[in-house]
Amino acid sequence: MSLASTCPTEQAEIEALLSRLTIQLEQEALDLPLLPVVATQVLQISGDPNADVTKLSALIQQDQALAGQILRIANSPAYAARSPIVSLQQSIAWLGMNILASLAFTVSVQSGVFKVKGYEKEIQALWRQALATGLYGKEIARRNRHNVENAFLCGILHTIGKPLIIHLILQNTDKESPQLSWTMIDTIIQELSILAGGKLAEAWQLPEPVQEAIRFYPDETYHQATSPTKGAIITCLADHLASAVVDPSSLDEAAICALPVVQDLNFYPEDMDALFELKETIQQSVESFLT
Amino acid sequence: MTSSSSYDLIVIGSGPAGQKAAIQGAKAGKHVALIEQTREVGGACVYQGTIPSKTLRETALKMVQFLHATDVFDFRMRDDLKIASLMTRLDKVVRAHGEFMAEQISRNGIDRFHGRAQFQSDREIKVQGLDGKPTMLSAPLLVIATGSRPRVPDNIPIDHENILDSDSILSLVYLPKSLTVLGGGVIASEYASIFALLGVQVTMIDTADRPLKFMDKELTDQFCEAFEKTGGSYRGQQKIQSAQWDGFSKVITQLGNGETFESEKMLVALGRVANIEHLNVQAAGLTPTARGLVSVNDHCQTTVNHIYAVGDVIGPPSLASCSMEQGRRAVCHALKLDSGDVPEHIPMGIYTIPEMSSVGLSEQEAIDQYGGALVGRANFQEIARGQISGMTNGLLKMIVDTNGEKLLGVHIVGEGATELIHIGQMGLLHNIHIDRFVENIFNFPTLAETYRVAALDIAKQRKK
Numbered sequence: 001m002s003l004a005s006t007c008p009t010e011q012a013e014i015e016a017l018l019s020r021l022t023i024q025l026e027q028e029a030l031d032l033p034l035l036p037v038v039a040t041q042v043l044q045i046s047g048d049p050n051a052d053v054t055k056l057s058a059l060i061q062q063d064q065a066l067a068g069q070i071l072r073i074a075n076s077p078a079y080a081a082r083s084p085i086v087s088l089q090q091s092i093a094w095l096g097m098n099i100l101a102s103l104a105f106t107v108s109v110q111s112g113v114f115k116v117k118g119y120e121k122e123i124q125a126l127w128r129q130a131l132a133t134g135l136y137g138k139e140i141a142r143r144n145r146h147n148v149e150n151a152f153l154c155g156i157l158h159t160i161g162k163p164l165i166i167h168l169i170l171q172n173t174d175k176e177s178p179q180l181s182w183t184m185i186d187t188i189i190q191e192l193s194i195l196a197g198g199k200l201a202e203a204w205q206l207p208e209p210v211q212e213a214i215r216f217y218p219d220e221t222y223h224q225a226t227s228p229t230k231g232a233i234i235t236c237l238a239d240h241l242a243s244a245v246v247d248p249s250s251l252d253e254a255a256i257c258a259l260p261v262v263q264d265l266n267f268y269p270e271d272m273d274a275l276f277e278l279k280e281t282i283q284q285s286v287e288s289f290l291t
Numbered sequence: 292m293t294s295s296s297s298y299d300l301i302v303i304g305s306g307p308a309g310q311k312a313a314i315q316g317a318k319a320g321k322h323v324a325l326i327e328q329t330r331e332v333g334g335a336c337v338y339q340g341t342i343p344s345k346t347l348r349e350t351a352l353k354m355v356q357f358l359h360a361t362d363v364f365d366f367r368m369r370d371d372l373k374i375a376s377l378m379t380r381l382d383k384v385v386r387a388h389g390e391f392m393a394e395q396i397s398r399n400g401i402d403r404f405h406g407r408a409q410f411q412s413d414r415e416i417k418v419q420g421l422d423g424k425p426t427m428l429s430a431p432l433l434v435i436a437t438g439s440r441p442r443v444p445d446n447i448p449i450d451h452e453n454i455l456d457s458d459s460i461l462s463l464v465y466l467p468k469s470l471t472v473l474g475g476g477v478i479a480s481e482y483a484s485i486f487a488l489l490g491v492q493v494t495m496i497d498t499a500d501r502p503l504k505f506m507d508k509e510l511t512d513q514f515c516e517a518f519e520k521t522g523g524s525y526r527g528q529q530k531i532q533s534a535q536w537d538g539f540s541k542v543i544t545q546l547g548n549g550e551t552f553e554s555e556k557m558l559v560a561l562g563r564v565a566n567i568e569h570l571n572v573q574a575a576g577l578t579p580t581a582r583g584l585v586s587v588n589d590h591c592q593t594t595v596n597h598i599y600a601v602g603d604v605i606g607p608p609s610l611a612s613c614s615m616e617q618g619r620r621a622v623c624h625a626l627k628l629d630s631g632d633v634p635e636h637i638p639m640g641i642y643t644i645p646e647m648s649s650v651g652l653s654e655q656e657a658i659d660q661y662g663g664a665l666v667g668r669a670n671f672q673e674i675a676r677g678q679i680s681g682m683t684n685g686l687l688k689m690i691v692d693t694n695g696e697k698l699l700g701v702h703i704v705g706e707g708a709t710e711l712i713h714i715g716q717m718g719l720l721h722n723i724h725i726d727r728f729v730e731n732i733f734n735f736p737t738l739a740e741t742y743r744v745a746a747l748d749i750a751k752q753r754k755k
Contacts, residue, residue: 141451145339147462148452209464228382229464262421266330268407269423 013180014187021168021188025195038066040204042105060104069107073288106131106156106289116166122182123163124290125246130156131289132242133235135282136275140234140241143271147229154213154231155238157206161197161214165189168196194218219261236261241275245283251276295427296402298324300622301416302434303408303570306334307611308602309436310392312618316432317399319626324428325401326408326418328569331389332396334438335603338385339458341611344481345642346384347461350377351485352644377489381461404428408437410575413595432597432625435585436618437570439563439603446533447473447559453536454557457482466491467555471544473531474560475502477641480514482558484644487523494552496544500527503641507654510647510704513684517645526552534559565604582606589633591621599625613637636719640709645684648712651700651719654690663693665752667725669744671705675736682706687741689715691725695753698725707738714742725749 038059045056060067116123134155141148169185194215201211213231216224217239225232240259244251256262257272267275299321302313309325310332316323329338336342354377396403404426406418416433418426441456443449451459457478468491472483475497483502487493495502495518501511502525515525530547534557537543542557565584572579576595580586585600587593593600599621602614616634623630638650657664671677671685685705691698701715718728728746733739 138452145451145456145458147455147459147464148450150464207464226379226382228378229462258422264330266328266421268328268419268421 010181010184014184017169017172018188018191020172021165021192022195024168024172025192025199028199039105039109056104066104066107070104073107105153106134109157109160116163116170119166119182119185122185123166126159126162128286128290129239129242129246130159131286132245132282133158133238135285136238136241136245136278137231137234139275139278139282140237140265141230143267143275144230144234144265146234150207150209150229150231151234151238153207153210154217154229154235155242157197157201157210158214158217158235158239159193159197160200161193161195162189164196164200165193219259222261223264233261233264237265237267241279242282245279245286248279248283251279295429296324298322298402298428298430300324300432300434300625301326301428301430302436302618303416304334304436304438304566304602304604305332305392305396305403306336306436306438306602306614308438308614308618309334309434310396310618311615312434312436312599312601312622313396313401314399315619315622316626317401319622319628321626323399323401324404324430325396326404326406326416326428328405328407330405331393332403333389333392335440335458336438336611336614337389337392339461342385342388343381343461344457344478344485346381347377348481348485348642348644350380351489355488378462407569409569409571410573411571413575413598432622433575433599434618434621434625435567435570435572435593435598435600435604436602436614437566437604439565439609441559442562442564444559444561446531447561448535449559450536453542453555454534454559456559460558463556468492469494469554469556471496471534471542471552471554471557472560473497473534473544473557474562475499475504475525475527476560476562477503479558479560480641480643482560483523484514484518484521487518487521488644490522492554493518493523494554495523495525496529496531496546496552497525497527498530501525502527503643503647506639506641506647506649507688507702509686509688510649510702513686513704514643514645514647517684518643521644563603563609565606567604590624591617592624597625608637608639610637610639612640636716638709638712638716640712642709645705646708647702647704648708649700649702650712650716651698652690653700653702654688657690657692657699661692661699664699665691665693665695665749667691667745667747667749667752669741669748671738671741673744674738674740676738676740677705679736680706685738685741687711687745689725689742689745689749691749695749696724696726698723703741705738711738711741714739718742 041059060070134152137151137155138148141151165188166185169180169188173180198215201214209227209229209231212225212227213235216222216232217235219236222232222236240256253276257269262272300316300323302309302323303326305325305327313323313325404418406420409417409419411417414431415427415429418428441458448454449456460482466489470486470491470493472479472493472495475495479495480502483493483495503511532545532547534542534544541553541555544552567579567583567585575598577585577593584606585593585604587600587605591599591601601617601621603609620630636650638648641647654664654666667689669687671682677685682705688702689698690700698718701712703711725746728742729750733743
């Protein structure tokens with residue numbers, strides 16, 4: 001969306017907001033949302049070589065809403081067990097430490113950051129895209145015979161700057177004024193979400209490869225990433241594939257195959273076909289997080 | 292209409308074997324095409340094999356030396372920094388080596404094609420690019436050098452997350468607490484010893500009674516001793532019934548005898564398979580062997596006279612050093628150029644911790660061929676250089692004929708073994724008398740002195 005396509009009043013308002021937010025972001029004069037406590041603790045437990053599942057289980061049990069969501073996801077078709085999951089302990093045993101940690105982290109981040117009153121539908125779409133990117137990221141890494149562990153986290157957090165921008169816009173506008181159009185907000189998101197995401201990732205002290213993926217995942221910049229985990233390039237392609245999961249009508253296989261990122265990952269047509277075939281499975285998994 | 296180009300020589304694969312074949316062709320004035328299916332040249336050797344594992348090993352050794360110097364430096368390294376440092380250095384070395392190889396190819400005027408090669412006939416190749424578009428190439432001479440990749444056993448679900456192969460282990464994001472290594476060959480032993488040194492609890496499981504069964508037993512005994520000192524363990528003569536992620540927190544390995552092992556991660560290193568599935572070799576009149584290899588004669592010539600095959604795609608020894616020589620010699624043979632004498636004594640280097648290397652005959656082979664053998668030994672810790680470097684293990688074995696005069700083989704375990712072996716290799720090539728090792732002067736203090744000590748040990752036996 002270009003500024004030229006908005007009316008002069010809106011354009012002036014967008015430019016004023018853009019300018020104010022850019023200054024705030026660059027000067028780090030922002031009140032950034034804190035990483036939800038549970039997510040922080042999940043990250044700590046995941047990164048602790050001596051941590052075991054009992055610590056994670058205890059943490060989840062402290063948060064009733066989180067425990068409920070974990071139970072629901074464990075019972076969803078994507079993770080369906082042979083018999084219904086009826087207890088948290090059972091869901092922990094069924095899902096396993098790594099999935100559980102990922103779920104706890106994502107659910108916690110979703111409830112902490114991906115919630116903005118008045119824009120629920122748009123935020124839900126962003127969240128859906130992020131989840132699909134995380135799930136596709138794992139499959140891309142696997143296809144590349146690369147370790148898949150980092151790809152999910154990079155994917156679900158790569159657009160963390162987008163909901164943050166919405167938060168910041170609302171902070172910077174008069175509560176009495178009419179709600180801003182999504183077109184206006186989206187224009188500012190396109191301009192500033194990468195910068196905002198980078199700042200938030202730094203403030204949250206996310207793992208370095210994840211910070212790098214957030215900063216460099218777009219097509220124009222993934223080649224600037226240096227981490228051997230390849231989070232940025234993997235997330236770049238995952239984001240394109242995820243768009244087709246969120247909006248199946250937008251899928252243009254030929255256009256995706258022609259992207260430079262496909263060439264840079266050295267994916268041949270048969271590799272891409274295999275990834276396209278996963279669309280429904282990914283879609284099902286995304287729904288299991290959201291329904 | 293598909294574009295088509297003619298060349299004097301087409302080489303498929305740009306690993307050590309393919310690269311040397313292409314360069315040899317170019318140096319002979321031929322118009323050469325080099326086809327590579329990955330973006331970068333260098334093959335698995337540069338990106339998943341030789342260079343990465345050796346770099347990891349070197350970095351791990353340096354890091355551990357640094358961590359042990361706590362009486363000088365008061366610090367502690369975070370675990371996440373440990374793996375990040377390892378991988379970042381690895382990435383830098385790999386990139387540098389890849390760039391160097393690409394430059395060498397371009398300097399020699401070789402045309403590079405990025406895509407998958409597929410035989411259309413015994414002289415025509417279709418190169419399918421990433422965009423799916425084909426390019427047709429033809430030549431009167433072709434070299435297959437497509438290398439190999441890790442074998443995926445039917446009963447082990449490698450997911451590159453919990454159960455890894457030797458490619459995906461190179462992109463670990465943290466050091467696991469424990470690692471089960473399936474296999475007892477070179478790749479298994481190298482990675483097992485590197486991760487054990489880094490503090491990971493490593494268990495190697497294999498059917499053989501000892502790792503690296505083709506190496507001298509005294510060498511592998513010292514390797515096992517050092518491996519166990521770092522907390523590793525080797526479980527030999529075991530059949531693997533199954534190995535799988537429990538879907539929860541660990542990989543469970545069930546052995547044939549009913550025993551089970553648990554670990555956070557697993558590395559499956561049960562051999563490699565040749566990359567020939569996309570080649571359509573049948574169109575060229577070739578039939579792969581039962582093991583999926585391309586069979587060749589002593590000149591690396593296939594059953595179709597003008598098609599050669601070199602490197603991992605023809606099977607053992609699968610050493611980068613041998614592959615390079617195979618590539619060079621194959622093209623020399625095809626172009627009727629003098630390739631020099633056939634290498635008689637090819638050294639084998641294994642980058643375990645400690646290193647192992649050997650050249651020439653083993654003790655048993657010497658006994659079989661010469662009706663007996665004398666063995667001279669030198670322990671590294673008896674040598675001044677060994678003491679200075681704090682080496683607690685290390686051994687050089689010289690195998691000689693029963694007269695104690697003719698050198699037949701050298702076997703070394705200990706740091707620097709892969710470099711030190713070349714003195715023995717030169718001795719073998721020039722048939723030098725054992726006494727030459729005693730009569731000549733080596734730098735002092737160096738590990739080269741082990742040759743003198745071992746030769747003296749032999750001389751002592753000879754006098755009896």
